[in-house]
Amino acid sequence: MTISTTRRIAGAVAMLAASTAMTGTAFAEAHGGVSFEGETVEFVIPFSESGGSARWANFFAPLLSEALPGNPTVVVRYRPGAGSTSGANWFQEQTTDDGTLIFGTSGSTQFPYLLGDPRVRYEYNDWQVVLVSGTGGVAYLPDELAGLMDGLDATGLQDTDFIWGSQGATRLDLVANLAWEMLGMNVEPVFGIEGRGDGRLMFERGEANIDYQTSSAYLRSVMPMVEAGMAVPMMTWGALDDDGNIVRDPTFPDIPTFAEVCEATPACETEGPAWDAWVAFFTAGFPAQKMIFLPGSTDQAIVDAYTDALNEIIARPDFAEMAETTLGDYPQMTGAAAQAAFRLGTQVDDSAREFVINWLEESYGVTLD
Known part of the structure; x- marks a missing residue:
């Protein structure tokens, strides 16, 4: 290889690096200054890797990697235990609010919260919802x-x-x-x-x-x-x-x-x-069965970046076909729709709660006190 060839290659590499840096800067500016370039996002679910929540999380993880600004690596992590209460209690204590930690819940996380289970140390209203997925x-x-x-x-x-x-x-x-x-x-x-x-x-x-x-x-x-x-x-x-x-x-x-x-x-x-x-x-x-959350202290620009990314995913022309064979035909909600579905999934009528509490004690000897 000649010196002139080496110099041309070095110059091309330098130009490519400068171009990439400018592109990254422009991209971040277009997303409120948020970029996850070079980062790893941990998508934690409080279940084992053999169930529907794992399938749901692994469906969205690579799509989020493509859609989030900076194209981070999105990795699904599993923290099973106590029917998901253990993982939810863990998430409540986390202070990672730079967008590199997201948490996925299911109805099995919502129900102990709705029933006032004493093992619950998490508060849904402390978290910021960015996606609600219905299921059956x-x-x-x-x-x-x-x-x-x-x-x-x-x-x-x-x-x-x-x-x-x-x-x-x-x-x-x-x-x-x-x-x-x-x-x-x-x-x-x-x-x-x-x-x-x-x-x-x-x-x-x-x-x-x-x-x-x-x-x-x-x-x-x-x-x-x-x-x-x-x-x-x-x-x-x-x-x-x-x-x-x-x-x-x-x-x-x-x-x-x-x-x-x-x-x-x-x-x-x-x-x-x-x-x-x-x-x-x-x-x-079930209509609000699975949700993705960011910690409550997460900056609004990061929340907006996730919302934009999820909207981009849902708007993909091939999304319905991909979702049909993987998740089924159910609504995927962001923004105001996600907020409304979140309230649906985290509130229940007092009479229904009292009936279930009494039924649990009579049928299974389970008391919630």
């Missing part, structure tokens, strides 16, 4: 038990002893536990699993004979079992229309809702205290 849930049975249902009538299941893996009595799983009890079924939960994916694994190993998964995990991990004849969908929890009515889940329009199964089962009633409580906690747990 599908309950399913082994093929040999699905035939006990008479159409939508679940009466034939009432003489079977069921076992399933549950994160805990005060977690999102209470929606399933209350639904099965309302149907007159005898379902014994094995409490203490670290994520819904662990419950699915119990089903696959034959240690459980009923289960439910949120939509993302159902699409990825249960559909193959359905296609192989190992599992049969029983019902979804449903979705809410614009008037707040429970309708069929748009991701699973061919599967009946719990409301439909309840109406067809004489032991179950779609009115009264139990039904009102079920609807209240379903509403808090």
Whole structure:
């Protein structure tokens, strides 16, 4: 290589470096001075890596890396324990407010907060929400038990002893536990699993004979079992229309809702205290099921940068197609819509709360004091 060639290469490298620096500066200025160039963003979820929250976080992580100013590396970290309470308590104590730490919650994080669980040391109102993802849930049975249902009538299941893996009595799983009890079924939960994916694994190993998964995990991990004849969908929890009515889940329009199964089962009633409580906690747990937060002390410019990035992601022409096969067909909310959904997911009527607290003590001996 000649000296002149070496000088040309060195000059080109210098010009490229200067151009990159100017581009980075201009890019940061265009985003309120915020740039994550060269940074690593930790996206922490308080669950194991086998469930729907992991799938949701891993869906958004590379998209955020592309959309955030400076294109940081976004890495999903797992902090399971106590049905997500442990991880949420940890996040409450964090002081990293430069945008390099974000936290993802689920209904299993919201429910202990709503019920006043004494283990909760986190306060949702201290955090800044930047995304709310709706989702659904599908309950399913082994093929040999699905035939006990008479159409939508679940009466034939009432003489079977069921076992399933549950994160805990005060977690999102209470929606399933209350639904099965309302149907007159005898379902014994094995409490203490670290994520819904662990419950699915119990089903696959034959240690459980009923289960439910949120939509993302159902699409990825249960559909193959359905296609192989190992599992049969029983019902979804449903979705809410614009008037707040429970309708069929748009991701699973061919599967009946719990409301439909309840109406067809004489032991179950779609009115009264139990039904009102079920609807209240379903509403808090699924239409606003997963959320991304920044610490409360985070500068507004960083919050805005995340909002802009998430809006860019949602506006991608291929987003709906990617989300349909990974997350399902549900709203992804930012800005004012996220704030409204956040309030929906972190508030519940006092009468519904009192019903559930009493039911937890009567059914599982769980007291919240």
